Amino acid sequence: MSQSLVTAVRIDVPDEILVGGRWRTGAGPVLEPVDPATGEVLARIHGASTADVEEAVAAGERAAADPAWRDLLPHQRARYLHRIAELIDANAEQLAGLQTANTGKTLTETRALVASAAGTFRFFAAALETHESALTPSRGEYLTMRVHDPIGVVGAITPWNSPIASDAQKVAPALAAGNAVLLKPARWTPLVALAVGRLATEAGLPAGLLSVLPGSGSEVGDAIVRHPGVGKVSFTGGTETGRTIGRYAAEKIMPVTLELGGKSPTIVFPDADVDHAVAGVLFGIFSSSGQSCIAGSRVFVHESIYDTFVPRLVEATQRLRVGPGTEPGTQVGPLVTVSHRDQVARMVDTARAEGGRVLCGGEVPDDPELARGSYYLPTVIDGLPNSARTSQEEIFGPVAVVLPFTDEDDLVVAANDTVYGLACGIWTADYRRAWRVGRAIQAGTVWVNTYKQLSVSTPFSGTKESGIGIEKGRQGILSYSRQKSIYFGLNERPLPWAGIG
Template identity: 45%
Template structure:
């Protein structure tokens, strides 16, 4: 469900382009997803369904498309692995961990929310990342020095905080953050402190369930086989990254992790023309590439007989 502000922005965009596109090319339909959205899923005049959002809702969209035997593309949730080997560029790696989980306040489907760190650099990496997280300037979005803004609404920050409590109950440690801002101007909004959770095992809820906020878990690994297995031990498969100076290792890991996109020595670079989409419950189909047109296209074959002679299959004499 979009926020009131997002809804108003969409309506204003529709007003600005009114008359620019042919009628019917772009339509804005308002209303609650449970009512208006369901009506769209059941409407017989839709020949294709596309959805970006939660896996729970996406599953319903996929079922509605299957019921009517029409195609659907789904870009859904994620719990992506951000993998750091001991031969990574350290400064670049610390920056990349922040790019992975703090971009857009962590409200990114392909966010690098599971940070895997090789055991040989773990004790150096975690304190450096905590220090970096604590230095992030959280503030009002119109201030030039703001690096991270507010969560989308109060409901979302309450969900994020509930996962902080789950982490504590599971025996994990809140290395930094783990709370909202309660002083000054930021107390009036849904501002969350950048959060790292350590002493996490891959089977914990905070390592398996999408939190959708500036919260990352940090998990130690020993070797390549172990980290690939842990990365794949997830119902999701949308994004991910590997950090190493060994290009052969980077390609091996990128190929073996079951996910639609793997970055190498970067994160959250999302250029157009690069296919984007998920494995497993992260979705069906690919976007931001010309192949998306195939999902909206039917292939028709018209075969013409250029001979005037009968086929000969059924002779007349």
């Protein structure tokens, strides 16, 4: 990364957070987000405290209940979402550069994520304008309707790996449904969420409807989840944290959406187009430096093509360009922090101890130009059973485990033999097989002859320990709403039970 960009980012980030409609210094500990490509501190920001959460909840309750917001017609509320989308587009390069600086992602990826965030606000604005209540079939002398009300104040806790897209996927539908939102970005990557908060303020969103509260999960996240005034939490992150949120939610009888971990299988059948399959497997596991919940980290290859496919995969992996996200040719950027890179390296060492063979990668690059960053080479491992720890645990880094298979039924059993159920990729020319296997795999999303293609119009969910609830799609608005039934009596005579008339 050029020094000029680092300096610009540092200067352009004031020590302020958004609390209940006011930009001010947070009362929590100082956060020092780092550029993973250089190790340089980008900014010093006081994060939120539990007192800041209290203030944000109180302001959110007032803002959500204010008739000026509560009574807006859907198309009027949608205008705010459209304005935010327009401002994201107008500031796209700045937002992409900010996210690259804070996460290490390539500019190609962060530009796409910014465009996705703008598209998400537009989609939910359109969905809101066309959102309908429903007349339900009458079963008596009454007219019945199904309508949906706002929850009130909701918490949106987002991860560090794709902040702006994750922020939009929670904030946009929650606002569309009429709620106030407490957005807590990850403590490592708060910068782009704060930037989006400023754009929402510029868009004229009424004060109190959005607070941006960076800080630790153990303090700020915990305060949001446990606060009695927060009526729902949507969380994307690790499974263990999701369990904790689920326990608190059970005590409060509060709905949650949890998008958690994954150890997704990618399956290559003998009739697959090899060029497409190799490219798809590479993209599925090594884009975002493997820091993706839907990464295709278990690669099942039919034994009849295993000895030809795996060398091609390894050769292609070795050709991937590792470097700073600001370099135009970079395909694999640094991991988010040095500590996370070291954790990934320990998992690869575990694979070696389990008897796995590291076919490529498996180490920090020796390029002196990359020495200050948190880089790790794209890694392919084979020789492990599906039961190995490395085959079962989410590594969240550029590490693929390759496993041979022979029988389709046994393959399905092995692919499903995991606590996770988030995604799956299938590479085959046989659409009947793709349908059969795709339906048998326990996953929220199945890709056939492609991978990691996502649309805001298509619902996204997980099974098993990969989470509960739905994000995206028209159902996204409903997930931030309370369902209500309304009955209109049509009977001409009093109800007979009372014996009147």
